[in-house]
Amino acid sequence: xxxxxxxxxxxxxxxxxxxxxxxxxxxxxxxxxxxxxxxxxxxxxxxxxxxxxxxxxxxxxxxxxxxxxxxxxxxxxxxxxxxxxxxxxxxxxxxxxxxxxxxxxxxxxxxxxxxxxxxxxxxxxxxxxxxxxxxxxxxxxxxxxxxxxxxxxxxxxxxxxxxxxxxxxxxxxxxxxxxxxxxxxxxxxxxxxxxxxxxxx
Amino acid sequence: xxxxxxxxxxxxxxxxxxxxxxxxxxxxxxxxxxxxxxxxxxxxxxxxxxxxxxxxxxxxxxxxxxxxxxxxxxxxxxxxxxxxxxxxxxxxxxxxxxxxxxxxxxxxxxxxxxxxxxxxxxxxxxxxxxxxxxxxxxxxxxxxxxxxxxxxxxxxxxxxxxxxxxxxxxxxxxxxxxxxxxxxxxxxxxxxxxxxxxxxx
DNA sequence: GAATTTTTATTAACACCGTTAACAAAAGTA
DNA sequence: TACTTTTGTTAACGGTGTTAATAAAAATTC
Numbered sequence: 216x217x218x219x220x221x222x223x224x225x226x227x228x229x230x231x232x233x234x235x236x237x238x239x240x241x242x243x244x245x246x247x248x249x250x251x252x253x254x255x256x257x258x259x260x261x262x263x264x265x266x267x268x269x270x271x272x273x274x275x276x277x278x279x280x281x282x283x284x285x286x287x288x289x290x291x292x293x294x295x296x297x298x299x300x301x302x303x304x305x306x307x308x309x310x311x312x313x314x315x316x317x318x319x320x321x322x323x324x325x326x327x328x329x330x331x332x333x334x335x336x337x338x339x340x341x342x343x344x345x346x347x348x349x350x351x352x353x354x355x356x357x358x359x360x361x362x363x364x365x366x367x368x369x370x371x372x373x374x375x376x377x378x379x380x381x382x383x384x385x386x387x388x389x390x391x392x393x394x395x396x397x398x399x400x401x402x403x404x405x406x407x408x409x410x411x412x413x414x415x416x
Numbered sequence: 417x418x419x420x421x422x423x424x425x426x427x428x429x430x431x432x433x434x435x436x437x438x439x440x441x442x443x444x445x446x447x448x449x450x451x452x453x454x455x456x457x458x459x460x461x462x463x464x465x466x467x468x469x470x471x472x473x474x475x476x477x478x479x480x481x482x483x484x485x486x487x488x489x490x491x492x493x494x495x496x497x498x499x500x501x502x503x504x505x506x507x508x509x510x511x512x513x514x515x516x517x518x519x520x521x522x523x524x525x526x527x528x529x530x531x532x533x534x535x536x537x538x539x540x541x542x543x544x545x546x547x548x549x550x551x552x553x554x555x556x557x558x559x560x561x562x563x564x565x566x567x568x569x570x571x572x573x574x575x576x577x578x579x580x581x582x583x584x585x586x587x588x589x590x591x592x593x594x595x596x597x598x599x600x601x602x603x604x605x606x607x608x609x610x611x612x613x614x615x616x617x
Numbered sequence: 618g619a620a621t622t623t624t625t626a627t628t629a630a631c632a633c634c635g636t637t638a639a640c641a642a643a644a645g646t647a
Numbered sequence: 648t649a650c651t652t653t654t655g656t657t658a659a660c661g662g663t664g665t666t667a668a669t670a671a672a673a674a675t676t677c
């Protein structure tokens with residue numbers, strides 16, 4: 216009864232070809248322009264066949280999201296295994312995380328929902344400079360009053376903003392609505408470490 | 417010649433009514449479902465009139481992005497002015513930033529392009545747990561070997577992931593493509609501070 | 618005040634999108 | 648060969664941003 220097996224094999228191949236066509240689409244034009252119709256066009260089938268393999272477009276995106284997190288997990292595990300001291304592992308994993316994000320930025324954007332239109336938009340918004348300018352000047356002042364006035368203020372500004380945005384966006388991704396007030400402890404933890412890194416050494 | 421003035425005043429009012437209708441739409445259903453047609457419907461005008469006041473939909477989003485950054489800047493400035501010591505200012509601004517993000521989460525999501533579909537998706541992806549599980553276990557190990565084994569590992573995990581994601585996403589928002597290799601210094605800076613906060617105190 | 622120009626608004630359409638019902642063709646089973 | 652199941656197609660529904668052609672209103676000029 217090899218006939219049934221051939222059928223499920225063909226189904227899997229078809230499914231894979233859909234994902235492959237979708238991925239090529241994403242590589243050349245990004246997630247925003249990925250469409251069921253273009254996928255159908257690429258694999259030279261009519262539109263509804265795609266719905267025989269995926270419930271909807273979201274299911275396709277879900278597939279890539281899974282793939283992305285699996286790849287990230289593999290990367291982290293591999294890097295972790297190259298070290299024995301946990302502190303060193305955390306450091307190496309951090310660099311691996313960074314590299315993963317930019318080596319596979321299509322995956323990363325999908326996994327963490329980085330809206331690409333926003334990127335183009337933000338560059339036109341001078342008001343952003345107003346907001347970041349306040350942060351920068353404050354950090355400059357903090358550095359000036361510290362024991363290490365030669366510290367790179369721009370580096371510290373990036374660190375400051377990144378910590379804040381990271382905390383907020385991870386929180387927003389994990390659960391919608393206002394976070395539990397206790398979650399401010401994470402903020403407290405991260406920001407106190409940052410401030411110590413400026414004020415003293 | 418009050419007639420010309422009245423006209424520009426009416427134009428501004430009209431423009432404001434478009435933004436107001438858009439904002440109500442966003443408040444009730446989010447950015448995803450905001451559409452030109454619904455705005456036109458809400459203000460009881462035909463669709464193309466909106467294009468007399470905004471070049472396209474993107475221009476409307478740009479307007480709100482500006483508004484958001486201006487509000488954030490105002491908030492930060494106000495909070496900063498309540499303190500004199502820069503370190504205290506940075507701390508207070510961090511809390512203000514956090515509150516702003518969740519008090520005006522519609523603004524924040526637009527400003528930093530937090531794709532809302534991604535939020536719902538991530539919750540279904542068990543592979544995420546695989547990846548975060550590796551981070552959590554490593555942090556547990558690092559804490560166990562430290563001088564403060566009672567440290568909250570879950571708190572530290574959140575801090576770790578937030579720092580990483582914050583660094584990456586700010587980088588991706590600011591400029592597309594691979595970041596300058598020197599930008600890894602920001603990562604180094606932030607992550608070394610974090611590791612110190614675990615290993616010693 | 619009437620004629621003309623300019624501004625403003627509307628209808629209708631274009632080109633997309635995700636999704637699905639109705640139906641035809643092919644493939645497997647009896 | 649006749650029947651059933653799977654697979655594929657066409658055509659449509661309701662939605663999106665955007666725009667050309669055109670009508671209506673308002674302001675300006677004579």
